[in-house]
Structures are given as C-alpha cells and as structure tokens.
Amino acid sequence: MAEMAAAGESPEVLFWVGCMGSFDDRAKKITKAFAKLLNRANVKFAVLGTEESCSGDPAKRAGNEFLFQMQAFANIQVLNAYEVKRIVTACPHCFNTLKNEYPELGGNYEVIHHTQFINTLFKEGRLNVEGGSFKGKRITFHDPCYLGRANDVYEAPREVLQKLDAELVEMKRCKQRGLCCGAGGAQMFKEAEKGDKEVNVERTEDVIASKADIVAAGCPFCNTMMTDGVKHFNKEDEISVKDIAELIAEAGDL
Amino acid sequence: MISSIIFSVLILATAAIFIVRIRQIKANIHLGRDIDLSDRPAERWKTMARVALGQSKMVARPFAGIMHIFIYVGFILINLEVLEILIDGAFGSHRIFYQFLGSDTYHTFIGFFELLAFLVLFACVAFLVRRNIGRLKRFSGTEMTTWPKSDANIILIVESLLMIAVLTMNAADSVLFALPDAVVMTAGLSHYTGIEFESWFWFSGYLTGMLPNDPTTLFYIERACWWFHIVGIFGFLIYIPYSKHFHIFLAFPNTYYSKLDPAGELTNLESVKKEVELMMDPNQDPFAAPAADAATAEPQRFGAKDVTDLSWKNLMDAYSCTECGRCTSECPASQTGKLLSPRKIMMDTRDRAEELGAHRRKNGAEADDGKSLLGDYITKEELWACTTCNACTDACPVNINPLNIIVDLRRFLVMEESAAPNELNTMFTNIENNGAPWQFAMADRANWRDE
Numbered sequence: 001m002a003e004m005a006a007a008g009e010s011p012e013v014l015f016w017v018g019c020m021g022s023f024d025d026r027a028k029k030i031t032k033a034f035a036k037l038l039n040r041a042n043v044k045f046a047v048l049g050t051e052e053s054c055s056g057d058p059a060k061r062a063g064n065e066f067l068f069q070m071q072a073f074a075n076i077q078v079l080n081a082y083e084v085k086r087i088v089t090a091c092p093h094c095f096n097t098l099k100n101e102y103p104e105l106g107g108n109y110e111v112i113h114h115t116q117f118i119n120t121l122f123k124e125g126r127l128n129v130e131g132g133s134f135k136g137k138r139i140t141f142h143d144p145c146y147l148g149r150a151n152d153v154y155e156a157p158r159e160v161l162q163k164l165d166a167e168l169v170e171m172k173r174c175k176q177r178g179l180c181c182g183a184g185g186a187q188m189f190k191e192a193e194k195g196d197k198e199v200n201v202e203r204t205e206d207v208i209a210s211k212a213d214i215v216a217a218g219c220p221f222c223n224t225m226m227t228d229g230v231k232h233f234n235k236e237d238e239i240s241v242k243d244i245a246e247l248i249a250e251a252g253d254l
Numbered sequence: 255m256i257s258s259i260i261f262s263v264l265i266l267a268t269a270a271i272f273i274v275r276i277r278q279i280k281a282n283i284h285l286g287r288d289i290d291l292s293d294r295p296a297e298r299w300k301t302m303a304r305v306a307l308g309q310s311k312m313v314a315r316p317f318a319g320i321m322h323i324f325i326y327v328g329f330i331l332i333n334l335e336v337l338e339i340l341i342d343g344a345f346g347s348h349r350i351f352y353q354f355l356g357s358d359t360y361h362t363f364i365g366f367f368e369l370l371a372f373l374v375l376f377a378c379v380a381f382l383v384r385r386n387i388g389r390l391k392r393f394s395g396t397e398m399t400t401w402p403k404s405d406a407n408i409i410l411i412v413e414s415l416l417m418i419a420v421l422t423m424n425a426a427d428s429v430l431f432a433l434p435d436a437v438v439m440t441a442g443l444s445h446y447t448g449i450e451f452e453s454w455f456w457f458s459g460y461l462t463g464m465l466p467n468d469p470t471t472l473f474y475i476e477r478a479c480w481w482f483h484i485v486g487i488f489g490f491l492i493y494i495p496y497s498k499h500f501h502i503f504l505a506f507p508n509t510y511y512s513k514l515d516p517a518g519e520l521t522n523l524e525s526v527k528k529e530v531e532l533m534m535d536p537n538q539d540p541f542a543a544p545a546a547d548a549a550t551a552e553p554q555r556f557g558a559k560d561v562t563d564l565s566w567k568n569l570m571d572a573y574s575c576t577e578c579g580r581c582t583s584e585c586p587a588s589q590t591g592k593l594l595s596p597r598k599i600m601m602d603t604r605d606r607a608e609e610l611g612a613h614r615r616k617n618g619a620e621a622d623d624g625k626s627l628l629g630d631y632i633t634k635e636e637l638w639a640c641t642t643c644n645a646c647t648d649a650c651p652v653n654i655n656p657l658n659i660i661v662d663l664r665r666f667l668v669m670e671e672s673a674a675p676n677e678l679n680t681m682f683t684n685i686e687n688n689g690a691p692w693q694f695a696m697a698d699r700a701n702w703r704d705e
Contacts, residue, residue: 019690021702028702035703049700053689061642062678063557063664065523067685069530072522100519105527145643150518176648177314180586185642189691190677193639196591203586 001046005082011046013117014084016098018091019054020220026227027220033249034090034114040254041126045088051078057093060101062186069105072097076107090114090245092146092219093184099151113147115157115218115244122163129252134166139247140212141168142203142226143178144219157218160244164251166214171206179203181225188221204229207239215241261343261484268488275495279573282611286566287554291511298510301653306509311651315580321377325413328374329502335367335420339484349427352449364424365456372457375417378410385410392579395588397598402498402577409499416486423479424458429465430472441469501576505652508574511567512653517644520661525554526669557665560626561607564662571654572604581646581656587639594639596646596656602631603659628663637663638675 004011015038020027038045056071079087087109089095099111112120121127139161147153154175161168173179182192182199192198204226207215215230217223220243227241242250304310309326313319338351352360385393385406393406430438431449438446446469454462465472494500532538558564581596582588588595606627613623640660647655667673674682681691689696 017699017702019692019694022699023690023692023694028705031702032705047700047703050696052699053696054685054691056685058691059682059685060520061661062674062681063661063666063668064674064682065526065556065665066530066669067682069522069526070534071685071689073530073534096516096518100516101522104522145641145645146518149644149648151516177584177645179589180641180643180645182586182590182641185640186678186681187641189681190638190675192590193587193592193594193635195587195593195639199586199590199641202590 001048001082001084002051004046009044010083012044013046013086013088013112014079014082015045015047016055016087016089016091016094017047017052018089018094018220020224021090022052024220024224026224030090030220030223030243030245033243033254034245036249036254037118037121037127037245037252040252041121043121043126048078048082053078055094055097057097058186058189060097061184062189068101072102072105072107076102076105079107079109084109086110086112088112088114088117090218090220090243092144092150093221096146096150113151113153113156113218115147115160116153118245118248119156119160122160127248127252129163129248130165132165133251134164134214134247137164137166137214138169138210138212139164139166139214139216140171140207140210141174141216141218141244142171142181142207142222143175144217144222145178145180145184147218148178149176157216157244160248161216164247169210169212171210171212173206179206181219181222181229183221183225188224198229198232200225200229201232204233208233208235213239214247215239216247217241217243255346258344258346264485264488265340265344268491271492272495275492278611278615279495279500281615282607283566283569283573285561285607285610285614286564286569287562289565289567291567294514297514298512301512301514302506302510305512305651305653306505309651311649311653314649314651318578321380324370324373324377328370332367332370332374332420335364336484336487339480343484348446349449357450357452361451361453361455368421368424368455368457371417371420375414375421378414378417382407382410382414392583395579395582395595395597397595397601398577398579402601405497405499406577408493409497412486412490412493416483416490419479419483419486421458421461423476423483424455425461426465426472426476426479428454428458429462429467430469430476433467433469433472438469441473443469443473446473498576501574501652504570504574508570509653511570513647513655513658517647523556523665525556555666556669557667558659558662559628559666559670561603561610563666564603564627564659568603568655568659568662569607571656571659572600572607574652575600575604575654576652577601578651580649580651581654584645584649586641586643586645592636592639593633594636596660599632599636599656599659600654603627606631628666632663634667634673637667640664 001014017031021031053075054071055075056068059071060068087098092113095111095113098109141157141161143154158168179202180199181203215226217226223241223243230236230239230241309323312322341350342348351363355363384390428451430446431451555563561569577597579597585594585596610623614621637660642657644657647657684691684693688694
C-alpha cells in the first residue's frame with residue numbers, strides 16, 4: 001500500500017490479510033490462493049503489509065475492550081491516512097470487526113468478505129474457471145458464525161461453489177443453524193472448558209454424516225478447527241478441508 | 255345481585271394485586287443501566303410484528319411452533335368471550351352477546367371459540383406429554399429442576415382445566431337451552447328461556463350426552479364451570495407475573511427493543527472510548543486536573559458484575575424468557591457438555607434482579623446485599639466456554655440476547671479483575687507487543703508474498 005500511495009495511485013480494493021492469513025502456515029496458503037485469484041481477475045489491489053495489525057476481534061470477544069479499541073484506533077489511523085475506501089478480507093472475524101465495529105470509532109469503509117468478492121468477480125465476468133477437476137465430488141460448506149449468523153451472508157459462498165461443477169450438499173445444521181467450529185470468542189487461543197467433547201469434533205460428525213469429500217471453509221479459524229476435527233477421526237485421506245478461494249484457484253489451475 | 259358484588263370485588267382485587275406486581279417488575283428492570291433504544295421506530299414495529307405477533311421464529315421448530323400458535327391465537331381471541339363473561343358477571347346478565355348477535359351469529363361465535371378452546375386443550379396436552387414423558391433433552395438441564403419444572407406444568411395444567419371448564423359450561427348451557435321453556439320456568443330459571451339454537455355447539459355438543467336433563471343440576475354444573483373458569487383466569491393473571499409465563503406480555507416490548515444491528519456487532523464501550531481517546535491524543539496534558547463534570551459523574555464500571563451494571567434491556571430480556579431452552583439446545587458449548595447454558599444465564603439474571611429488587615424494596619433504594627450476579631450466580635467457567643457464535647440469539651423466539659450479558663461479564667473479569675485465563679492474557683500481550691495474537695514479529699507480516 002505504501003508503494004502505491006507513494007506513486008500517487010490508489011487501489012481498487014485493499015486486501016486485509018489478517019493475522020491468520022499472515023502468520024499461520026495453513027492460512028497463508030489461503031492468502032496466496034486469493035491473491036492469485038485477484039491477479040487473475042486483474043484486480044488492482046494493495047495490502048498494508050507490515051503496517052497491518054490485529055483487528056482486535058479476539059481481544060474484544062475475550063472482554064478486553066481497551067486493547068480492542070487501541071488496536072482499532074491504530075488501524076483506523078493507518079487506513080484513513082491511505083484514504084482506503086474498500087476492504088476485502090478472507091477472515092470473517094476481521095470482516096465483522098472492520099465492517100461493524102470500526103465505523104463508530106471513525107473507520108468507515110466498504111468491507112467485503114472474499115467469498116462475496118469472488119462472487120462479484122464471477123458475475124462481472126472478470127473471473128472464469130472450469131470446474132472440471134471437481135466433477136463428481138461432494139462439497140459441503142461450513143458456515144462461519146461471523147459471516148453467517150453475525151452478518152447474514154449465506155448465499156455468496158454457495159453461489160461461488162456452484163461454479164465448481166461439483167455436488168453441493170448441506171450438513172443437517174447449516175446456514176442460520178450452522179454449528180460453530182469452536183474457535184470463536186477467543187476460544188482459538190485457549191484450551192476449551194471442561195466438557196464431553198470438543199466442538200470441532202461435534203461439527204466434524206456433521207461433515208461425516210453429509211458424506212462430503214470436501215469441506216469448504218470461508219474462515220481460517222474454521223479451517224484449522226475442521227482440519228483438526230477430520231484428523232480426530234483419522235479421515236484426512238477421505239475428507240479434505242479447503243477454503244473457497246483455494247478451491248476456485250485450484251479449479252482455475254492457479 | 256350478591257354474585258355481581260362478589261364478582262366485582264374479585265375483579266378489583268385481581269387488578270390491584272396484578273398492578274402491584276407489575277410495578278415491582280418494572281422497578282427491577284430499571285435496576286439496569288439506562289440506554290437509549292428509541293431510534294428507528296418503524297424498524298422496531300416491524301420486528302415486533304414479525305417476531306412476536308407473527309411468531310416467525312417459533313416455527314423454526316414446526317411441531318412446537320404450530321402447537322404454540324394454537325395456544326397463542328386461542329389465548330388472544332378467547333378474550334372476546336371472556337369479555338362477555340366479564341359483562342355477565344358484573345351485571346348479572348346471561349350470555350349478553352346473544353341479544354346483540356342473534357341466534358345464528360352467536361352460535362357461530364361460540365362455535366369458533368370452542369374450536370380455539372379445543373385446539374388449546376389439544377396443544378396443552380401434547381406439550382404436557384412431550385415435557386413429562388417425551389424426555390426432551392432441553393427440558394431437563396440442571397437449571398430445569400424444582401420450580402422451573404413445576405412452573406411449566408402448572409401453566410399447562412391450568413390452561414387445560416380452563417378450557418375444559420369452558421367446554422363443559424357450554425355443554426350444560428346448551429342442554430338447558432334445549433329444554434322446553436316450561437320445564438326451565440318451573441325450576442325457577444326464567445332468564446334461561448328465550449335462548450334457542452338449531453344444533454349443539456361445535457365441540458361441546460359431544461359432551462352433552464354425558465349430562466343429565468334436570469334443569470337445576472344443569473344450572474349448578476354451568477354455574478360451577480362459569481365461576482371456576484373466571485376465577486381461574488383471575489388467579490392465573492396473578493400467577494403469570496411470578497412465572498416464566500410472563501413472556502406473553504413482555505414478548506412484545508422485548509422484540510420491539512430488539513437489537514437491530516448485525517448480530518456480530520458488539521458495542522464499543524463508551525467509558526473505554528473516552529480513556530483510549532485521552533491516551534492516544536498527543537495534545538492531552540497527562541497532569542491536567544479532571545474536568546469539573548467528570549468529578550461529579552459517577553464512574554461506571556468496565557463491564558458488568560451485577561444486574562445494576564447491565565442495561566435495562568438485558569433485564570427485560572431476563573423477564574421475557576420462558577425457559578424454552580432453544581438457546582441452550584443450539585449452543586455449541588452446551589451441546590458438548592460444557593457448563594455454559596445460555597438459558598441459565600437468563601434465568602440467573604432474572605433471579606438476581608428479583609433478589610436485589612426485593613432487598614432494595616425492604617432496605618432502601620441504594621441498599622447492597624453483598625451478593626452479585628457474577629460469582630453468586632454465574633461462574634467464570636460458564637463465561638469462558640462461550641464461542642460468541644450467536645446461535646443462542648438466533649434461536650430465541652423473542653430475540654433475547656444472552657451473548658450481550660456474557661460479554662459484559664467477561665469485560666468485568668478482564669478489565670476490572672484481570673482474571674482472564676492465562677492463555678488469554680498471553681494472547682493479549684502478543685497483540686499489544688506484536689500486533690497479532692501469537693508471538694510473531696510485525697516485520698514478518700508480509701512474508702507470505704515471497705514464500
């Protein structure tokens with residue numbers, strides 16, 4: 001972003017990578033897949049790079065409002081300084097925080113989830129893929145809480161998956177009633193409280209019951225949780241967990 | 255004459271007791287902090303019409319949803335017939351609407367109410383069976399023992415008895431009407447003459463075969479059912495505001511004041527905003543004396559420890575809860591055996607508001623009983639099990655928001671007591687130092703581009 005600003009240019013959209021997308025080895029693959037898609041569609045995008053910082057979502061959900069607002073304050077200063085108007089992110093937690101919680105603190109942007117963005121690229125004809133490689137596969141979409149229930153986005157990711165020429169199946173709990181992966185509310189960063197089983201194991205049972213070959217995720221946290229859930233049942237050879245951006249990139253041989 | 259007086263006294267007594275209790279609940283709700291929810295009235299009316307009036311979220315579970323609509327529609331419309339009963343009771347008339355509506359219309363009028371009464375009875379019995387024999391998991395949680403369990407059964411049984419009374423009353427009356435006027439006159443029941451119907455009423459007609467033909471006995475059966483029904487309603491009206499059944503009133507205001515913003519949005523704490531702005535503003539003089547109004551303003555806690563730190567809407571939520579348990583049955587933490595149950599959060603909040611309200615009525619408006627919602631009712635373990643997934647808020651048929659309370663209690667734990675679990679403290683430190691919840695260097699943030 002800094003280079004673009006120095007050259008006096010402004011991007012079509014700012015890609016907010018998020019902490020998972022920046023540091024987690026698994027999630028970095030999602031970031032790269034999405035960046036490839038943006039390049040393929042000739043989207044002029046920028047990233048903040050080292051100027052990006054945690055959106056503050058885990059701090060806020062854990063109850064640390066101070067830390068959240070300090071993060072928000074710092075990020076908003078950077079975003080406003082670059083006069084950012086549109087933001088796309090592959091993380092529903094960042095998406096929710098930037099979209100809903102930043103405006104009141106002075107950060108007003110059009111915030112888009114990457115599945116919505118990819119969907120628009122398809123609709124505008126800027127991106128095309130052949131879904132051939134997924135023919136005959138059963139794909140199920142796991143609704144991220146912060147995309148679905150939190151922000152009522154249910155259709156965009158499904159419309160994108162339709163492009164894959166695969167069979168889209170729903171788990172018995174989906175959309176509004178989709179079960180959480182267990183990572184939200186800062187649970188990702190702590191051991192679960194005492195109980196009978198892990199939430200991601202419960203959710204993976206839904207996946208297994210749906211007989212899907214691929215779990216499509218739209219959130220790096222869900223991705224990790226579901227991957228672990230599949231491993232718990234030793235089914236990593238039968239079921240793969242992939243982000244929607246990765247699936248589309250794969251279909252487009254990127 | 256005497257019965258009219260007794261009846262009027264009963265009405266007034268019921269109204270008085272009811273109003274006193276409503277005032278208590280209102281005061282208890284106002285133990286909460288004041289917040290302004292007067293914005294967007296059009297959207298609020300629409301939400302109320304859809305969710306409360308239209309029962310839109312009830313039918314997410316079709317069986318319970320449809321049965322509930324039977325009881326709900328029955329309850330609202332049967333009030334028209336209760337109006338007739340009230341007028342008859344106060345003025346000593348008998349089936350006063352008959353005179354206004356005429357035989358045919360009145361027959362249909364009563365027939366329609368009998369249909370509703372039958373559906374209500376059917377639904378109540380179905381619910382009783384489901385609740386007590388069906389072994390539904392969400393009716394058996396740890397918070398559903400003793401009083402909450404009996405409360406639910408009392409409501410269903412009373413409603414069933416009221417409906418049985420109405421039907422029996424109509425049956426006895428219609429047999430009486432069908433007797434020749436001369437027979438009725440000799441029994442001294444002159445005001446029962448002149449009412450005639452072509453056929454039995456739609457549903458009570460099936461009960462007429464079980465009744466005797468003696469006018470005096472029929473008279474006493476009818477009167478007994480009539481009094482049982484109306485006194486039952488008065489008693490029930492007094493009972494409701496002490497019970498979870500209070501949702502029949504609060505569902506409407508509570509959905510009106512629903513959260514209209516996206517479910518994922520959490521409020522930005524005003525008190526924290528001030529502090530952060532102060533801290534981030536380079537022009538602030540750190541040694542400046544606080545502004546005059548700051549000294550008089552009562553400092554607000556960060557987060558909530560007790561019901562007085564929550565908003566009045568949180569407490570209205572608590573009083574609106576009818577303990578159906580849909581929140582808990584959808585909650586990922588509850589489903590995987592964790593201690594958290596969103597329903598318990600709401601019931602605890604209500605019970606605590608009741609307790610503190612009663613204490614303050616006795617000992618003065620500012621009295622402190624040394625207890626608090628956090629600690630005495632809700633434990634940390636419950637709070638830390640929440641994934642903030644919004645399944646509970648989505649499932650609630652009257653838009654109650656347990657998540658809001660959970661986050662506010664967490665805020666108190668973290669910002670006032672520094673009592674977050676260790677791993678979370680580490681996460682906080684990492685965000686502060688590295689701008690990410692893990693220990694990675696800021697400088698490595700863009701490395702993915704080159705890998």
